[in-house]
Amino acid sequence: MTKCKVTIFCGLLLGLTLASKTSSGQSKSDSIRTQLLDEVTIQENRYQKYISANSVQHISKELNFTDELKSLNTIISEQTAIYLKNYGSGMLSTIALRGTTSSQTATFWNGININYPFLGQFDYSLAPSSPGAHVSVIPGGSSSVFGSDAIGGSVVMESIPHSDEKVSFTQQFGSFTTLNSSLNLNLSSAKLQSVTNIYFNSSVNNFQFDNYTKPGTPTEQQENATYKRGGIIQDFYYSVGKSGQIKTNLWFNYADREIQPAINSASRDTQVDKNVRVNTSYTHFGKKGSIWNFQVANINDQLVYNKTQETSSNQVNTIIENEREFNHWSFKGGWNSRFYTLSGDNYESQISEFRTDLYLLSIWTPAESLTLNLNLRQSYYPEGAAPFTPSAGINWDFHKREFNVITLKSQVSRNFRYPTLNDRYWNPGGNTSIKPEDGVTFESSLHGESSLSDQKINWNLTFYRTWVNNMIVWLPQGSFWSPVNYRSVDIYGLESSIDWTFHFQKYKFLKLKGAYNYTRSINRSAIDEFDRSENKQLPYTPIHNLNLIQSLQIKGWGLRIIETFTGEQYSTTDNEEILDHYLLINLQINKSIAVNNFKILAGIEINNLLDSQYQQLRNRPMPGRNYMFTLSFKL
Amino acid sequence: MKILQLLILLIPISLFTSCNNEDEVTPGKYDNGVLVVNEGNFLDADGSVSFYNSETAEADQKIFEQENGIPFSGLLQSIYVEGELTFLVDNIGNRIEVVNSSDLKSISIINEGLNSPRYITVSGSKIYVSNWGPFDENFALNESFVAVYNLNGFELLKTIPVPSGPEELISNGGNVFVSSLFTSTISIIGTSSDQINGNIEAEIGSSGMELENESRFWASCTSGRIISINTIENTIESNIPIDGLSGKLSIDINNGYLYALTSEFAPDFSFTDNAVVKVALNTPSENETIYQGKNLYGIGVEPSGNGDIYIANSNAFQGNGTGIIIDNSGTLIESFSTGRGPNGFVFK
Numbered sequence: 001m002t003k004c005k006v007t008i009f010c011g012l013l014l015g016l017t018l019a020s021k022t023s024s025g026q027s028k029s030d031s032i033r034t035q036l037l038d039e040v041t042i043q044e045n046r047y048q049k050y051i052s053a054n055s056v057q058h059i060s061k062e063l064n065f066t067d068e069l070k071s072l073n074t075i076i077s078e079q080t081a082i083y084l085k086n087y088g089s090g091m092l093s094t095i096a097l098r099g100t101t102s103s104q105t106a107t108f109w110n111g112i113n114i115n116y117p118f119l120g121q122f123d124y125s126l127a128p129s130s131p132g133a134h135v136s137v138i139p140g141g142s143s144s145v146f147g148s149d150a151i152g153g154s155v156v157m158e159s160i161p162h163s164d165e166k167v168s169f170t171q172q173f174g175s176f177t178t179l180n181s182s183l184n185l186n187l188s189s190a191k192l193q194s195v196t197n198i199y200f201n202s203s204v205n206n207f208q209f210d211n212y213t214k215p216g217t218p219t220e221q222q223e224n225a226t227y228k229r230g231g232i233i234q235d236f237y238y239s240v241g242k243s244g245q246i247k248t249n250l251w252f253n254y255a256d257r258e259i260q261p262a263i264n265s266a267s268r269d270t271q272v273d274k275n276v277r278v279n280t281s282y283t284h285f286g287k288k289g290s291i292w293n294f295q296v297a298n299i300n301d302q303l304v305y306n307k308t309q310e311t312s313s314n315q316v317n318t319i320i321e322n323e324r325e326f327n328h329w330s331f332k333g334g335w336n337s338r339f340y341t342l343s344g345d346n347y348e349s350q351i352s353e354f355r356t357d358l359y360l361l362s363i364w365t366p367a368e369s370l371t372l373n374l375n376l377r378q379s380y381y382p383e384g385a386a387p388f389t390p391s392a393g394i395n396w397d398f399h400k401r402e403f404n405v406i407t408l409k410s411q412v413s414r415n416f417r418y419p420t421l422n423d424r425y426w427n428p429g430g431n432t433s434i435k436p437e438d439g440v441t442f443e444s445s446l447h448g449e450s451s452l453s454d455q456k457i458n459w460n461l462t463f464y465r466t467w468v469n470n471m472i473v474w475l476p477q478g479s480f481w482s483p484v485n486y487r488s489v490d491i492y493g494l495e496s497s498i499d500w501t502f503h504f505q506k507y508k509f510l511k512l513k514g515a516y517n518y519t520r521s522i523n524r525s526a527i528d529e530f531d532r533s534e535n536k537q538l539p540y541t542p543i544h545n546l547n548l549i550q551s552l553q554i555k556g557w558g559l560r561i562i563e564t565f566t567g568e569q570y571s572t573t574d575n576e577e578i579l580d581h582y583l584l585i586n587l588q589i590n591k592s593i594a595v596n597n598f599k600i601l602a603g604i605e606i607n608n609l610l611d612s613q614y615q616q617l618r619n620r621p622m623p624g625r626n627y628m629f630t631l632s633f634k635l
Numbered sequence: 636m637k638i639l640q641l642l643i644l645l646i647p648i649s650l651f652t653s654c655n656n657e658d659e660v661t662p663g664k665y666d667n668g669v670l671v672v673n674e675g676n677f678l679d680a681d682g683s684v685s686f687y688n689s690e691t692a693e694a695d696q697k698i699f700e701q702e703n704g705i706p707f708s709g710l711l712q713s714i715y716v717e718g719e720l721t722f723l724v725d726n727i728g729n730r731i732e733v734v735n736s737s738d739l740k741s742i743s744i745i746n747e748g749l750n751s752p753r754y755i756t757v758s759g760s761k762i763y764v765s766n767w768g769p770f771d772e773n774f775a776l777n778e779s780f781v782a783v784y785n786l787n788g789f790e791l792l793k794t795i796p797v798p799s800g801p802e803e804l805i806s807n808g809g810n811v812f813v814s815s816l817f818t819s820t821i822s823i824i825g826t827s828s829d830q831i832n833g834n835i836e837a838e839i840g841s842s843g844m845e846l847e848n849e850s851r852f853w854a855s856c857t858s859g860r861i862i863s864i865n866t867i868e869n870t871i872e873s874n875i876p877i878d879g880l881s882g883k884l885s886i887d888i889n890n891g892y893l894y895a896l897t898s899e900f901a902p903d904f905s906f907t908d909n910a911v912v913k914v915a916l917n918t919p920s921e922n923e924t925i926y927q928g929k930n931l932y933g934i935g936v937e938p939s940g941n942g943d944i945y946i947a948n949s950n951a952f953q954g955n956g957t958g959i960i961i962d963n964s965g966t967l968i969e970s971f972s973t974g975r976g977p978n979g980f981v982f983k
Contacts, residue, residue, distance in 0.1 A: 213708035215741075262680035264708050266729045308772040475951045476930060477898070479857065479881070528929045530948050530957035530970060571679060572975065574954030618679035619708060 045136050045156050047145050050332070050361045050373055052393025052411035054447035055462045055495050057082070059135040064558065066590060066603040066630045068131060069172045069180035069201065072155075073124035075135075078562050078586065081497070081515035081547040082137060084124060085540055088260030088620045090205055090227045093125040097139045098464060099491040099521025099541050100152030101471070104417055104437070108146060108156045110249050110279045112297045115149055117313045117340050120420035122155075126255050126273060130233050131164055131184060132195040133157045139495065140464060141415035141441035144375035144391035147336065147357050151415040151439045151468060159235045159249045161193045162186065165599075168634040175626035177204035193237040202228035205260075209621035210613050213263050222260065222621065224268050229255035231275075243285040251277040262619040272304040281319075289325035293334075311344035313421065332361045340421065348427050355381045355418070369397035379416075387416040387438040403451050410444040419483065423472055429482035437485070439468035445495075459498040466491040475527075486525060489538065493519040513549040523573060533573035540617075542569040542581075558603075560588040571618045582614035590630075601632040663737020665698065669945065669958075670721075670981040672714050672933070673974030675707075676952050680727060682711030683974040684739070687958060689937070694958070694971040699723065699732070702739040707732070714981050715755035717762075717786070724752050724764070731755070731764065733789065736983075748782045748791040758806035758826045760786045765801035765813060766794075776800050781813055783829050793829045797822050802842040802882070805852050807866050814841035814854060816882070821854070823869065835869050837862055842882025843895075847916060855884040855895045861914060861922075873919045877912055883979075885935045887942040891916045892963065894944055896931050897924075911946060913963070925965030932956070935980030943968060947977035 048056060057080045059072075067075055073084045073093035085102070086093045094102030103120035106113055115122045129135070139153040146154045164186060172180035178201075185196040205225040210217050231253035238246045252275070259269040279297040286292060299315040321334025337356040359377040366372070373393045379386040393411030400406075416438040424432045445462035471487035497515035504510065521541045526534040537543065544567030551560040564584045571577045590603035605628040614622055668688045675682030684707070686695045700706045709725030716722075716736055723732040731745040731752065751767035761783055768778035776799040783793045800816030811824040812835075821841055823833040840857030847853060851872065853863045859880055863873040877897060884895040893914040909931035914922040926946070933947030941962065948957040956977040960969040 213705050215703075215705060262678070262708075262727070264725075264728045264730075265680055266727060309774075473951075473953075476949075479898075527951060527953070528948070530928075530959065531950055531954070532957075532972075533950075533954045571681075572954040574950075576955045576972075577681065577975075618681060 045134065045158050047138075047142075047156065048136075049330075049363060050145050050375055051138065051140070051142055051391075052373060052395050052409040053138065053140045053142075053443065053462070054407065054409050054445035054460050055139050055497075057137040057139075059137060060129070060131075060133070063129060064560070064590065064603075065168075065170060065601045065632045065634075066172070066588060066605060066628070067129055068170055068184075068632075069182050069199070069630070070129055071125045071201070072127035072129055072135065075129045076124070076137060076155075077564060079547075079549070080137065081495075081517040081545040081564075082139070083517075083519075083542055083545050083566065086125070086616050086622070088225060088617070089207065089222075089623050090125060090203055090225065091257065091260050092123050094121055095124060095137075095155065096541060097137075097153035098466065098493060098495075099489075099519040099538065100466075100468070101538075103420065104149065104151040104468075106142075106146045106149035106154040108154055109251070109277060110157070110159055110247075110281070110297070111295055111319060112277075112279060112299060112315075112317050113147065113149060113338075114277060114299055116301050116303070117315060118301075118303075118311055118342060118344075118421040120149065120417065120423075123273070124155075126229060126253055126275070127157070128182070128197070128199045128201075128231070128233075130197040130199070131162060132159055132186075132197055132233060132235055134160050139462075140411075140443050141413045141439060141466065142391070143389040143415035144359070144377045144413055145361065147359075147377065147379055148355075148386065148416060148418045148436070151417050151437065151441075151466075159195070159233075159247070161188075161195060161235075161237045165634040168632060170630060170632035172628055172630045174203070174628040176207050176623065178202070178628070191239045195233075195235040195237075197233040198231075199233075200228075200230035202226075205623075207621075207623035207626065209624070211263060213619075222623075224258045225260040227255065227257035229253070229257070229273075240282075245283045245285075247279075247281045247283070249277075249279045251275070253277075260620060263621065269306055272302075272307075274300075274302040274304075276300040289330075291323040293319065293321045293323070295319040309345050311342075311346065313340060313342045315340050328365045330363045332359075334359055342421050342425065346422075346427055347425050347430075351421065351425050353382055353421070353424075355379065369400055371395040373411075375413075379418075381418060383432065386418065386436050387414060389414045389416055404449070406446060406448045408444070408446055410442075412442045413440070415439050415441060419472055423483040428480045429474070429477070431482055434472060434483050435470050435485050437468060437470050437472060439466055441466040454503045456501045457499070460496060462495040464491075464493055464495075486527075488524040489521055490524055491519070491521045493517065493521075508554045509552075511549070511551045511553075513547075515547045517545040519543055519545070531574070532576070536573060536575040537570055539570050539573055539575075540579075542567040544568075544581075556592045556594075558588075558590045558592075560586075560590075562586040562588075566614075566616075577618070579615055579618060582612050583610060584612060584614070585609040598633060598635040601630075601634070603630040603632075604628070605630070663735075665739055666737050666983060668983055669935075669937075670714055670716075670983065671947070671958060671973045671977050672711055672979040672981065673956065674712060674726075674976035674978050675710050676975055677710060677727065679975075680709055681975050682707050682709050682725065684711065684714065684723065685958075685973045685977070687971055689960075692969055692971065694973065696955075696972065696974055698739055699734070703734075703741050712752070713754045713979065715757070716981055716983065717757045720786075722755050722762070724755060726751055726753065743789055745784060745789050748784075748794055750778075750780075752782070753801065754803045756804040756806040756811060757786060758809070758811055761792065761826060761829075762786055762789070763804055763806070763811050763824070765797070765804055767800060776817065779815075781811070781824065795824060795829060795831060797831070803844045805844050805846055807846060807849065807852065810866070812844065812852065812864070812866070814844050816840055816842055816857065819858075821864070833869055835864060835871070837864070837871060838874070840882065843884040845884060845886045845893075847886055847888060853884065853886060853893055853916075855880050855882050857882045861893070861895060861919065863916075863919070875914065875919045875922065877914075877922060881909075881932075883932070883934050885944070886916070887936040887944075887963070888938070890942050890963065892936075892942070893919075894925075894934055894936060896934050896946075898931075911944065911961075911965070925963070926961050928959070930956075932976065933978040933980065935982060938982055945980045947973065947979065949976045949978070952976050 107122035142150045183198045234250045236248040255273040261267040281295040284292040297317040302312040323332040342351040357379040361375040391413030419434040443464035470485040521538045546565040548563040588605045592601040611625040671685035709728035712726040721736045729749040733743040798815040798818040805812040813822040819839040821835040825832040838856040838860040841854040844854040861875045879897040911926040932949035946959040956973045
């Protein structure tokens with residue numbers, strides 16, 4: 001296998017020059033300081049106050065116009081040290097939070113879990129990064145707040161009205177005949193706001209790669225990897241009187257992809273995904289701090305494999321919840337029910353299933369800098385009760401000065417994941433008596449924020465420990481495969497990040513970000529006495545992940561450099577087969593010009609600057625150095 | 636088998652020539668030992684060949700890659716040895732690597748006329764390859780065929796349509812017998828005309844087939860039947876019901892036993908036992924389970940000496956597998972590492 005160039009990129013070193021400045025803060029710099037602090041508190045999602053974690057990643061804040069056309073997997077990989085596994089370029093992309101599997105992360109859209117019910121996971125290459133949606137990644141077990149699937153963490157997408165441009169159109173041209181387009185409309189009147197995003201991505205994706213399986217390692221072109229996908233996101237926000245709001249969100253997505261085969265494989269497979277997601281919620285802000293929220297959503301997912309094998313699922317979701325605030329307490333209680341129907345070529349007949357959750361989340365603030373939370377949640381499905389999933393946490397600002405805050409957060413939680421509808425009903429092999437997976441997580445983290453007149457530093461350090469049991473693995477049972485609650489996994493790890501922003505003149509700033517994740521996810525089960533996988537790292541779980549970002553903005557010019565280092569990973573449970581570590585560097589230069597009322601932005605990106613020949617799945621090459629040119633018009 | 640007899644013939648000749656002949660024929664690196672066929676995982680295409688030396692009890696992994704500098708990169712379904720040529724069948728790459736039997740170095744690649752190739756047999760100067768062909772929209776195989784190649788030069792001579800899902804083939808007396816995983820027909824191809832000149836109505840799911848002698852071969856059928864076929868009359872002689880046969884079998888000709896892999900499952904899928912069933916060739920209704928384990932995916936009997944049985948444990952494709960050696964009463968002798976998804980052994 002070809003080795004990638006491992007050149008450690010010594011970018012800009014971070015200089016911590018805080019010591020002398022903590023007590024100054026004169027009036028001239030106050031306004032800037034306030035502005036900087038405001039950036040931090042603005043975008044929280046509605047779940048965060050019930051979770052005692054410092055490692056939440058707010059993705060949308062960091063994006064620029066060129067990022068709008070990238071799919072969510074690319075955005076998360078560029079902006080964090082979180083690992084996403086791509087089954088080829090532009091292919092299925094799954095997330096692995098804190099050493100867990102792709103089906104142990106809950107994917108939430110406006111309060112609804114949109115993991116495909118039959119697969120239990122979400123394809124992040126099919127989620128655009130729309131300006132109308134705020135995305136946060138919350139690592140850490142959080143079933144008490146999010147329900148099933150949130151063993152490793154959750155990705156939360158919330159549609160929010162935004163105050164960006166009224167109209168914007170962005171077009172991208174890239175290597176391998178890649179075309180990406182996005183049109184955004186943001187219209188508002190006194191009571192109604194409409195946010196529209198229409199997106200389209202296509203690529204021939206015939207990148208070149210070194211075929212190391214043929215003598216002489218010839219350079220060949222990738223075949224059977226073209227894709228096109230597109231969709232519409234439409235949100236309406238309507239104010240009802242003075243104390244109510246109706247929100248309607250619609251997301252229609254269509255993707256037609258050839259599936260990139262392994263090197264030399266003669267397979268020529270295709271997959272079509274069609275998703276229609278509709279959500280309506282009514283929120284009433286009552287007297288005495290009581291908020292009622294009623295939601296109804298319909299999620300329809302259809303997958304067609306090789307034009308003939310179809311699977312189709314529908315989910316009707318109803319939520320009623322009430323949130324109340326008192327002096328030192330707040331509570332949120334609710335009922336969430338989901339009705340699934342499933343049909344397809346691989347099930348004996350049409351299937352329907354009903355699941356329901358009851359939950360009570362509570363926060364107590366006994367002192368100004370101390371908050372305690374206790375969450376309770378119980379879920380039910382046709383086989384009975386799921387594992388009871390409480391969580392308890394503490395937030396303590398133990399060091400609080402005017403420009404310096406250090407917060408300690410700790411929480412312990414029980415989490416679970418229902419077997420997927422395929423685990424239960426696939427024919428042959430599905431088994432309805434398979435138990436849910438369950439786990440316990442403990443985490444503790446420190447977060448520091450320092451702001452001065454012209455600088456701001458945020459840093460995070462999280463340690464976590466997780467035990468997962470009854471993990472479902474499909475094993476051969478004679479002539480077919482069937483799921484078994486077979487595996488136990490011990491996980492421990494560290495997440496660290498630091499973010500330094502320096503405003504050095506009116507329209508100039510420099511930002512340096514770094515994040516490092518250390519993940520040990522260890523299998524504690526063996527199939528038999530010949531199985532050499534006990535006490536070994538789970539496959540496709542790199543131990544080290546590092547992400548560095550440098551960005552410089554001077555008036556209308558911007559420069560951004562991103563380095564991502566992914567450590568060695570194993571492709572088998574016995575760790576006898578290794579996938580090399582690799583380093584990816586992306587470079588971007590952009591310029592914006594204001595002309596009358598509108599802005600024109602242009603950007604050039606060079607991705608994989610080092611032309612690394614890397615793989616995330618064995619024998620699936622990924623593109624080498626490639627280019628992207630972006631043009632955007634905003635009114 | 637043939638190679639061993641050839642070697643035995645060569646020994647007295649080499650004794651005469653050794654004194655005056657300076658360049659002796661030194662045994663090739665892979666001339667004595669066991670080749671392990673590692674399918675690899677379908678997604679990763681990491682098929683490989685291992686080599687086990689029973690004297691040193693050492694296993695060498697990825698020997699195709701070691702000798703040729705490039706990985707096999709495919710799903711290795713089977714290996715067939717014909718004298719100095721060894722054929723490696725790549726089921727998903729639609730290719731057959733032809734290598735030198737002694738040092739496994741690449742000689743040629745057969746690409747033409749293959750569509751999901753499975754197993755090989757050689758008759759005279761022709762190579763016969765069973766191919767599943769493409770799946771139709773209902774996932775049925777209606778275009779399975781046997782591809783015929785010239786042994787010298789490997790050019791495609793003919794393709795012969797056969798019933799759905801052909802697996803192993805037997806070459807015997809001017810005929811090639813073709814199994815069928817999805818029907819009950821065993822086809823007979825006459826090698827002089829390369830046409831089907833007869834059928835045997837057998838049991839559904841014939842997969843593994845092996846010759847006992849020049850007039851009889853045995854087949855393991857996944858419908859739960861071990862059958863023996865008389866190749867002079869083209870009729871079924873024995874037909875023994877055994878539950879859960881996986882289709883893999885191997886014959887100990889010297890001692891008169893057949894070993895077949897079976898699996899049983901508990902109705903609640905809590906566990907499956909994979910077992911090795913020992914069948915006495917002369918009295919096949921007498922059979923017994925001699926070994927039980929998990930994920931037993933291949934079996935082979937060492938043709939010389941004790942008749943030790945080699946079993947391939949695939950570890951459910953989660954990681955690399957293990958080769959387990961037992962004696963003919965089921966006692967564990969030895970075990971060794973293999974590659975991913977071992978499904979068979981070739982003894983040299």
